[in-house]
Amino acid sequence: MSTRKEEANFAKSDQFNLTMLPGKFAIGLRTCKIFQLFRFVVINIKMLIVVSKSH
Amino acid sequence: MSRLIIMGGGVSGHTAATFAKKWLGDKHEVIVVTPNSQWNWIPSNIWVGVGQMTKEQVTFPLAPVYKKAKIDYKQAKAVSIHPNGKADNDDAYITIEYTEDGKVGQTEELGYDYLINATGPKLNFGATEGLGEGSNLGEHTVSVCTADHAEHASHELEKIFAKAKAGERQKILVGTGHGMCTCQGAAFEYIFNIEHEAKKAGVRDMIDIKWISNEAFLGDFGMGGLHMKVGGYAVSSKLFAESLFAERNVDWIIGAHVSKVEAGNIHYELLDGSTGEESFDFSMLIPPFAGVGLKAYDKAGEDITATIFAPNGFMKVDANYSAGAYENWKASDWPRTYQNPTFSNMFACGIAFAPPHIISKPMSSPNGTPINPTPPRTGMPSGIIGKAVAHSVCDLITKGDSAKLHEASMAEMGAACVASSGKGVFNGTAAAMTVYPVVPDFEKYPGTGRDTDYTFGEIGLAGHWIKHILHHLFIYKAKVKPGWTLIPE
Numbered sequence: 119m120s121t122r123k124e125e126a127n128f129a130k131s132d133q134f135n136l137t138m139l140p141g142k143f144a145i146g147l148r149t150c151k152i153f154q155l156f157r158f159v160v161i162n163i164k165m166l167i168v169v170s171k172s173h
Numbered sequence: 174m175s176r177l178i179i180m181g182g183g184v185s186g187h188t189a190a191t192f193a194k195k196w197l198g199d200k201h202e203v204i205v206v207t208p209n210s211q212w213n214w215i216p217s218n219i220w221v222g223v224g225q226m227t228k229e230q231v232t233f234p235l236a237p238v239y240k241k242a243k244i245d246y247k248q249a250k251a252v253s254i255h256p257n258g259k260a261d262n263d264d265a266y267i268t269i270e271y272t273e274d275g276k277v278g279q280t281e282e283l284g285y286d287y288l289i290n291a292t293g294p295k296l297n298f299g300a301t302e303g304l305g306e307g308s309n310l311g312e313h314t315v316s317v318c319t320a321d322h323a324e325h326a327s328h329e330l331e332k333i334f335a336k337a338k339a340g341e342r343q344k345i346l347v348g349t350g351h352g353m354c355t356c357q358g359a360a361f362e363y364i365f366n367i368e369h370e371a372k373k374a375g376v377r378d379m380i381d382i383k384w385i386s387n388e389a390f391l392g393d394f395g396m397g398g399l400h401m402k403v404g405g406y407a408v409s410s411k412l413f414a415e416s417l418f419a420e421r422n423v424d425w426i427i428g429a430h431v432s433k434v435e436a437g438n439i440h441y442e443l444l445d446g447s448t449g450e451e452s453f454d455f456s457m458l459i460p461p462f463a464g465v466g467l468k469a470y471d472k473a474g475e476d477i478t479a480t481i482f483a484p485n486g487f488m489k490v491d492a493n494y495s496a497g498a499y500e501n502w503k504a505s506d507w508p509r510t511y512q513n514p515t516f517s518n519m520f521a522c523g524i525a526f527a528p529p530h531i532i533s534k535p536m537s538s539p540n541g542t543p544i545n546p547t548p549p550r551t552g553m554p555s556g557i558i559g560k561a562v563a564h565s566v567c568d569l570i571t572k573g574d575s576a577k578l579h580e581a582s583m584a585e586m587g588a589a590c591v592a593s594s595g596k597g598v599f600n601g602t603a604a605a606m607t608v609y610p611v612v613p614d615f616e617k618y619p620g621t622g623r624d625t626d627y628t629f630g631e632i633g634l635a636g637h638w639i640k641h642i643l644h645h646l647f648i649y650k651a652k653v654k655p656g657w658t659l660i661p662e
C-alpha cells in the first residue's frame with residue numbers, strides 16, 4: 119500500500135483533518151530556487167504597490 | 174524657533190523624529206524623549222528568541238544616531254503632559270524622568286510647541302494572574318517583546334532542547350496570554366521558528382508544540398482575518414493558517430482567554446464558557462497591551478488624563494469613538510490625521526493612538542469575558558503614521574496653523590507581514606502576507622472588505638529572503654545612513 123508522507127498529518131487530529139495540506143509539488147515549489155526567484159520579484163512588486171498605495 | 178517633542182523613540186517615534194528634523198532643519202528644535210539607550214528592530218527579536226541572532230544584531234545605540242541627525246535626545250521617560258502650562262505660565266510642557274546612567278530618577282520640565290506621543294505599548298503582563306507584575310514579565314513564561322526578553326527566551330529554549338535530546342518529552346505552548354491581546358503575528362512567527370529549530374536540532378519528535386490564542390478562528394490576526402487568492406479561489410486566512418499548523422503538526426486552542434499562569438500550567442476560559450488547563454515545559458505568551466500610563470494636568474493641577482487619553486491609556490485622536498455596535502462600524506471611524514481633538518498641537522502615532530474600536534468581530538464568553546484580539550498596529554502602519562504626523566507638524570510650523578494636515582488612515586493603508594522561520598539563505602521558509610487595507614472597508618470592497626489583488630499570502634523561500642533584506646534595510650534606515658529616505662516605511 120502506498121502512503122503519501124505529506125498527507126499523513128490529516129489523520130493526526132480532527133482539526134488537522136478539516137484543513138488542506140500541500141502536496142509534493144506545492145512543497146517542491148516553495149524551495150525551488152528558480153521559481154522562488156520569480157516569486158521574489160513578484161512579491162516585491164506587489165509589496166511596493168501596497169506601500170505606494172498606503173502613502 | 175519652534176520646538177517639537179516626540180515622546181518615544183521606537184518604530185513610529187523614530188520615523189517621526191528623523192523626518193521632522195530633516196524637513197525642519199536647524200531652524201527648529203526636535204527633541205526625542207525615550208527611556209532606552211538602544212533602538213530595537215523588534216520584528217527580528219523572534220530570531221533572537223530562538224538563538225539565531227544576538228541581541229546586538231537587532232539593536233544599536235541611539236545617542237550617536239541622534240547626534241548625527243542633530244536631534245536632541247533625552248534618555249528619559251515622559252511622565253505627564255501639561256498642555257495649558259501651570260498657574261503662573263501658559264506655556265505647554267511635559268515632565269520627564271531620566272533613565273540614563275548617572276541621572277536616574279532626575280526630573281525635568283520641557284516646554285513644547287508641538288507634541289507627538291509615540292510611546293507604544295505598556296506590556297501589560299500584570300493583567301493576567303501569574304503572567305507578571307505590571308509591565309514586568311513573570312517567572313513562569315518567556316516573552317519576545319523586547320530584545321532582553323528574547324535573549325532570555327532563547328536560553329530557556331536551549332534547556333528544553335537539551336532535555337528533549339536527553340530523551341525527556343517536552344511540551345511547548347505559545348500564543349496570547351489574555352483574552353484582549355494583539356500581536357498574534359509575533360507569536361505565530363515564534364511558534365514556527367521554534368518548530369523549525371526543533372527539527373533542525375533533531376528533537377522535533379520529542380516535543381509537543383501547541384498554540385493558544387484569543388482569536389475566534391486561526392488566522393484572524395486581529396484583523397477579522399483576511400481573504401486571499403489561491404489557485405483561482407478567494408479563500409479565508411483561516412484555511413491558510415490551519416494548513417500551516419496541520420502541516421507542521423502544531424495543535425491549537427483558539428477563542429481562549431488565559432486567566433491564570435502558574436509554574437508549568439495555565440488556566441483558560443473559552444468562548445463557549447468552558448474552562449480548561451494546559452501544562453507546559455516552556456511557554457511564550459504575548460501580554461495584552463495598554464497605554465504607558467502618561468498623566469495629563471490642567472493649569473490648576475487638576476487631572477485631565479481622561480480628556481486626552483482613552484480608558485486603555487492610549488491617546489485620543491480624530492477617530493469616531495462613538496460608533497457603537499459592530500453593525501455600525503465603518504472604515505471612516507478610523508483616524509486620518511492623528512490630531513488630538515482637544516489640543517491641536519498634540520498628535521499620537523503608532524501603537525500610542527487609541528483605535529475607535531477593534532477590527533475583529535467582538536466576542537465574549539457566556540460569562541461575559543471579552544475574548545477577541547485588539548487591533549494590530551504593525552511596523553508598516555506605525556512608520557507611515559509617524560511620517561504623516563511629522564509632515565503635518567512640520568507644515569504647521571513652517572506654513573502656519575491653517576496648513577492642511579497629512580492623512581494616513583489604516584482603512585486606506587496596507588501592511589506587509591513576513592513570518593519567517595530559519596536563518597539560512599536556502600534552509601528557511603516564510604509566510605509572506607500583504608493586506609490592503611488593514612481595516613476592511615466593506616463599502617469599497619463588498620464581500621471581503623479588502624482588495625484581493627493586493628491581499629495575498631504565500632509560503633516559500635522568497636518571503637524568507639524578503640524578511641532578511643527587510644531586517645538589514647530597516648536597521649540601515651533607522652541609523653539614518655546615506656539614502657535612508659529612499660527606503661519606504
Ligand SMILES: Cc1cc2nc3c(=O)[nH]c(=O)nc-3n(C[C@H](O)[C@H](O)[C@H](O)COP(=O)(O)OP(=O)(O)OC[C@H]3O[C@@H](n4cnc5c(N)ncnc54)[C@H](O)[C@@H]3O)c2cc1C
Pocket residue numbers: 180181182183184185186187206207208209215216217218219249250251252291292293294317318319356358359465522523524525550551552553555589590591
Ligand atoms: C515580537 C514582536 C514581533 C513583531 N514583528 C513584527 C513584524 O514582523 N512586522 C511588523 O510589521 N510588526 C511587527 N511587530 C510590531 C511592531 O514591532 C510594532 O508595530 C512597532 O514597534 C510599533 O511601533 P511604536 O513606535 O508604536 O512602538 P514601539 O516600537 O514599541 O516604540 C515605543 C517607544 O516608546 C518608548 N516609551 C515607552 N514609554 C515611554 C514614556 N513614558 N516616555 C517616552 N517614551 C516611552 C519605548 O521605550 C519605545 O522605545 C512585532 C512586535 C513584536 C512585539
